[in-house]
Amino acid sequence: MSRFLHIADIHLGIRRYNLPDRTNDFFRAWQEVIERYAIGRRVDFVLIAGDLFDRRNVDPQAANHAMIMLRKLEAARIPVLVIEGNHDSHEFTSRFSWLRSFSQWGYIKLLEPEWTDGTPSLTQWNDVEARGSYIDIGDARIFGSIWFGTTIGQALPLMSEAVRQNRREGATNIMLLHSDIEGQVNRPVQNALSLSKLSLLRGAVDYLALGHTHKKFDIEEWAFNPGSLEACNVDEVEAERGAYIIETDGPRLKIEFVSAGADYFQRPFKRIEYQIDSLDEPDQARQEIFEFLREQCAKDEEDDLKKPIIELTLRGQLAFKNSLLRLDKLKEQAIEELRPLGLIINNKTIPKQLAVALGLGRDTPRSERELKVIEDIIRPDPRFGHRAQEFAALIVEAKRLALEGESPEKILRLIEDRLFQAAAEHEQAALAEGAD
Numbered sequence: 001m002s003r004f005l006h007i008a009d010i011h012l013g014i015r016r017y018n019l020p021d022r023t024n025d026f027f028r029a030w031q032e033v034i035e036r037y038a039i040g041r042r043v044d045f046v047l048i049a050g051d052l053f054d055r056r057n058v059d060p061q062a063a064n065h066a067m068i069m070l071r072k073l074e075a076a077r078i079p080v081l082v083i084e085g086n087h088d089s090h091e092f093t094s095r096f097s098w099l100r101s102f103s104q105w106g107y108i109k110l111l112e113p114e115w116t117d118g119t120p121s122l123t124q125w126n127d128v129e130a131r132g133s134y135i136d137i138g139d140a141r142i143f144g145s146i147w148f149g150t151t152i153g154q155a156l157p158l159m160s161e162a163v164r165q166n167r168r169e170g171a172t173n174i175m176l177l178h179s180d181i182e183g184q185v186n187r188p189v190q191n192a193l194s195l196s197k198l199s200l201l202r203g204a205v206d207y208l209a210l211g212h213t214h215k216k217f218d219i220e221e222w223a224f225n226p227g228s229l230e231a232c233n234v235d236e237v238e239a240e241r242g243a244y245i246i247e248t249d250g251p252r253l254k255i256e257f258v259s260a261g262a263d264y265f266q267r268p269f270k271r272i273e274y275q276i277d278s279l280d281e282p283d284q285a286r287q288e289i290f291e292f293l294r295e296q297c298a299k300d301e302e303d304d305l306k307k308p309i310i311e312l313t314l315r316g317q318l319a320f321k322n323s324l325l326r327l328d329k330l331k332e333q334a335i336e337e338l339r340p341l342g343l344i345i346n347n348k349t350i351p352k353q354l355a356v357a358l359g360l361g362r363d364t365p366r367s368e369r370e371l372k373v374i375e376d377i378i379r380p381d382p383r384f385g386h387r388a389q390e391f392a393a394l395i396v397e398a399k400r401l402a403l404e405g406e407s408p409e410k411i412l413r414l415i416e417d418r419l420f421q422a423a424a425e426h427e428q429a430a431l432a433e434g435a436d
């Protein structure tokens with residue numbers, strides 16, 4: 001029987017949004033998870049499935065943050081098995097990397113397959129050389145891998161075959177993998193590992209310890225992805241994430257998941273919106289947004305650990321040039337006077353002259369939407385505005401003819417006819433009015 005902690009995507013040293021305190025949040029999450037669930041539960045080993053660090057050029061503070069907990073794990077005699085992620089992988093032009101150095105110094109064991117002529121060969125961990133591709137701890141055998149990036153599709157069948165040949169029968173065979181998985185990515189990616197290729201590993205390992213996607217998921221209670229320990233960006237805030245504590249008994253697994261926020265430290269985010277319409281003067285607009293922020297900040301917890309990071313999204317129509325709003329000034333003033341832990345401002349306003357086709361429902365057909373957009377663009381023009389609807393229809397018709405391959409001359413004639421016809425009618429109407 002063995003018990004282990006599986007985490008991934010710790011991202012120590014994160015600098016996203018330029019929030020200097022944010023990197024401490026990531027340390028706090030890492031610290032609590034290691035203290036409570038690795039040392040507190042006396043696990044046999046810890047798995048880190050990639051992205052321990054936010055960048056391959058680890059900065060001194062991030063190295064300290066890693067070392068503080070790695071030394072505690074060392075004192076508790078808990079080995080830490082690590083693979084590279086896309087954020088902290090080595091450079092192809094160098095055989096040195098910080099993860100390799102940490103491994104050489106004995107604080108982690110970086111498990112890497114060796115590649116020669118496009119095929120992987122796996123070697124057992126050698127304590128003297130401090131290198132190897134897999135390691136035996138108790139009744140578990142743990143295999144590492146590397147960040148495959150765009151080559152994952154070709155590399156995975158080779159890897160799974162190599163692992164199959166080196167599995168230890170009777171043991172719990174575990175593999176670490178940092179990769180996008182088909183069906184689990186929110187953004188468009190080309191290199192997600194297909195489920196059919198992933199299933200090749202199924203016969204080779206009993207537990208697949210995944211990393212890379214920053215939200216929790218599992219595939220058929222066999223491949224597990226805990227998600228990042230903290231939220232790396234605002235869009236990740238809502239996603240469930242945390243750590244797995246696994247107990248194995250041969251091929252049988254007992255799975256426990258501890259959740260960010262509920263079971264260990266997580267920084268709260270407060271996402272607020274401000275509607276900017278009807279403010280015509282930049283300084284006044286900035287002041288009103290500031291007052292709104294002041295009210296919002298007054299409601300926040302005083303306790304530094306509970307204070308939220310604020311994400312303010314500005315919406316609506318702007319009657320003046322975007323740059324006149326001087327959001328940098330707003331931010332400076334807010335940080336100085338309101339002292340939020342972090343402030344992220346998103347400007348989603350649109351210039352008034354581009355605010356077209358507003359108020360159309362989601363189910364408005366495309367053709368109707370198109371007509372309305374064109375009409376709204378024509379309307380402010382004093383030459384054509386009074387016949388916006390008519391000319392919008394004309395433009396759509398000209399487009400239809402062009403798409404049907406009609407000759408340019410014929411399309412031009414149609415436009416001229418309608419324009420002159422319109423002008424003539426307009427003139428007549430004006431004359432008739434004058435005659436009254």
Ligand SMILES: [Mn+2]
Binds near residue numbers: 009051087212213
């Ligand atoms: Mn990551």
